[in-house]
Amino acid sequence: MTLPLALFFAVLLGFFSLEVLIHAHDHAGAVGGLFWTLVIVVWIAAGLLTSSLAKLKILNPTLQRIADLCAAAIFGLTLLFLWEAVTVGFAVPSVLMPPPSAIGAAIANSLPILQADFVQTIVKAVIPGWIMGCAAGFLTAIIADRVPFLRRGLIPIGNFVSALPIIGVAPIMVMWFGFDWHSKAAVVVIMTFFPMLVNTVAGLAAASHLERDLMRSYGASYLQSLFRLRLPAALPFIFNALKINSTLALVGAIVAEFFGTPIVGMGFRISTEVGRMSLDMVWAEIAVAALAGSLFYGLLAQVERFAAFWHPSYRAK
Amino acid sequence: MMSEAAPASTLKAPAARSGEGQTVPVLTIVGCLILIWYAAAIWLNMPFQLQLNPELAGMDLVYATWAAERPVLPSPHQVLAEIWKTTALVDITSKRSLFYHAWVTISSSLLGFAMGTLVGVLLAAAIVHVRALQKSLLPWIIASQTIPILAIAPIIIVVLGSIGITGIFPKALISAYLCFFPIAISMVKGLTSPDLMQLDLMRTYNASQFETFAKLRWPASVPFLFAGFKVAIAISLVGAIVGEMPTGAQAGLGARLLAGSYYGQTVQIWAALFMASGLAAFLVMAVAFAERVTLKRMGVKP
Incomplete structure (x- = not known):
């Protein structure tokens, strides 16, 4: 029951988060209400995905470990995503807080x-x-x-x-x-x-x-x-x-x-x-x-x- | 890392058992260390003293190395004299008073400790009650500690300074960041420490989740909380001291260390270091005292 649900959330998540990030970089600092709605949708989808992943009970211990790792990884990626969306969306000066993409470019x-x-x-x-x-x-x-x-x-x-x-x-x-x-x-x-x-x-x-x-x-x-x-x-x-x-x-x-x-x-x-x-x-x-x-x-x-x-x-x- | 608090508490047992047998060995070793210190002071300071005055020899040379103005290694009595001079002989509100600097450091470290405790306890309560968080948040809490947090200290201070937040709050934030981890981890352990039988009993009483938390989980976690406190209070001090270094802060023990190193004032560095150590010892003892009083009031038999 939870596995198809998780897959559904994952697809939703991937689609919307890409959309949001592209939009944010095109209209840095001048994003509208729809943008923030999408961000919140992504956030909620990520939360549901982690919780459904965490509830998964798999008999195979290796698969179980992978599922647990995924839950943790998605949580981390969501944090990165929110960081990027907020810094770019609000056009936070990079002196205060550069977005993760800028840090990646610096690396x-x-x-x-x-x-x-x-x-x-x-x-x-x-x-x-x-x-x-x-x-x-x-x-x-x-x-x-x-x-x-x-x-x-x-x-x-x-x-x-x-x-x-x-x-x-x-x-x-x-x-x-x-x-x-x-x-x-x-x-x-x-x-x-x-x-x-x-x-x-x-x-x-x-x-x-x-x-x-x-x-x-x-x-x-x-x-x-x-x-x-x-x-x-x-x-x-x-x-x-x-x-x-x-x-x-x-x-x-x-x-x-x-x-x-x-x-x-x-x-x-x-x-x-x-x-x-x-x-x-x-x-x-x-x-x-x-x-x-x-x-x-x-x-x-x-x-x-x-x-x-x-x-x-x-x-x- | 996760069990940082645990060995510390298990260590207590053998130490307490051997009881009065500790004083003599500890004093002996401390005595040896002081002797080694004096010897090392002679050895390290001699080249420069000989450069200053090649005629020096014998005991005159030894005394000269122990009284140098900017020694490579100041002798213990020089450090003590410096501490005495900057604590007892100057006004406590003066910028030259070590007590003033210690107060600046301790105030931000205590504020940070309080914030870190709050965050740590809340996180632990959330992790214990929400299964998804245990799998998604807990790994990141642990990973957050493999980051050298202190390296972020300058950023936090500069960033907050540039939006107008200065004073003790940025330093306290660094302390809080360091503090929350041991407290969160030991509280997760503590809140999950009631066994199944006790939890079942609460179920048969028809206790709500909140009542179970307030009447069973929370009291059961208090000893763990104090184990976390002992680690946290020590590192909150470290956080505050390091937080004072990067921006060239004007006050605080970290600023004293930095100023001392810029101007080659070794005696001042050592005095600040001793003061910081004394402060750490005092804070840890205060926590231990609070632990004894609290556990006694909760009815724990010693």
Whole structure:
């Protein structure tokens, strides 16, 4: 029942939204009441389509996932559509809010710049910093776990530091390590260290007493029980930290660039283009950052699915 | 990301169990860190001091590195002296007072926190009750956090500034954007935490959807709400501080950081950083206190 209905809404949606967008670009700022009626029709159709998609119950889990993805995708596309219709229809000055089409054009027109910024910020600063910070946090957690005195001292400190605005060290790091990517990587290392430390220590405590006793009754050494039991049991916690850190790392590197950079980098581009009021370029950088962040996050989620396949949260699905 | 709040609350258990055994290790480690700091201050500041005065040697050199005017790494007592000088010795309304700057930051971060809480709770309530939203909106809420929100900070401030909205509201908006996520996620968890049996009981009472919400879901979600609060209050402060950076704002801890970095005033940077940390600690403790009081009044046994 709902599937034909959904298809009907989808066709309606595609037809009207195209119509609206073409009309909006031909008569930017001078659209009439009919235009807004159409926009509202599209909006309602999209809402009905998502809700009918969400109600779909499909036995095949792959198809079900695709239907869920579609519901989410249509919601996002509707937001983009409304953004475009409103900015073009009301002729909002692009200094305030450029329409998505202008942002898309900015991306297409300045690919070399975006690529250079991407390499400077993400490849040179974020990724090395993220790896170093996570590795250092992980190793410290292993040591802290081995030495109870250290653990009791470090964990309260780690918890406390995790709540602090660590991003504030950015100006200091820029002074110490210079304007180039080294200082940004240093900020990323500091920002990612503590979440990893705290989460890994918590994860190493996740294996139950029963399981540990079993390992002891097997006569397993410390290393054997670490690698066979406690690290696998800690995997969900470690991946949680990796995911939190992937967002933190991006933020850290971009914000650190506000304090001084060579003339390349995403944070540099954002702050200079804001100064020149070319907001479409700013949004283009943000789109790149968001895309990189989401891909990184999605990749981590896939790796986790592969590495921690035995975990109840994956087995249930 | 989604379970950011959860490990934090599970962490409490072992810490609470070991109880009084924490003080000595924590103090030892803090002591070690201070010693390392002093040593690092000597090491990092020495080259410049030797450049200034090549005759310096021995303890004179050490003291010189700890008292440099624009050190690479200021020593702890210099930072404390700067904090003392800019809090206790100047008028609280003066622009030189750190309390004044801290107040500017805290006011926008609290406003943002309040807005973020409101949005987060409303979104969570909507998501729990409308099935379509759970599938269409929730993925985007999660995706919104993979965007480096802080990178948008300059845009929000410039855009709102150009249509005449200035002051604390744009900064509060950034805080709110950061805040709403942990609160929405923990509230979705909290509002769905009543189990089937309890929901069925409400059904047998013939409770309306609103009554179920008010009498069962909402009370059940309060502990989750506080878990979200703890994460949110800390990042709302970060949002406010970063919001003060890009436009060269005149006041606030972020502006102090930026000014310090422009003029090479390292001691000022460190003092602002310490003040921000103190503020964060104070806010988190205030939330923890409110949590204890609320849960006690709701009848939760400690």
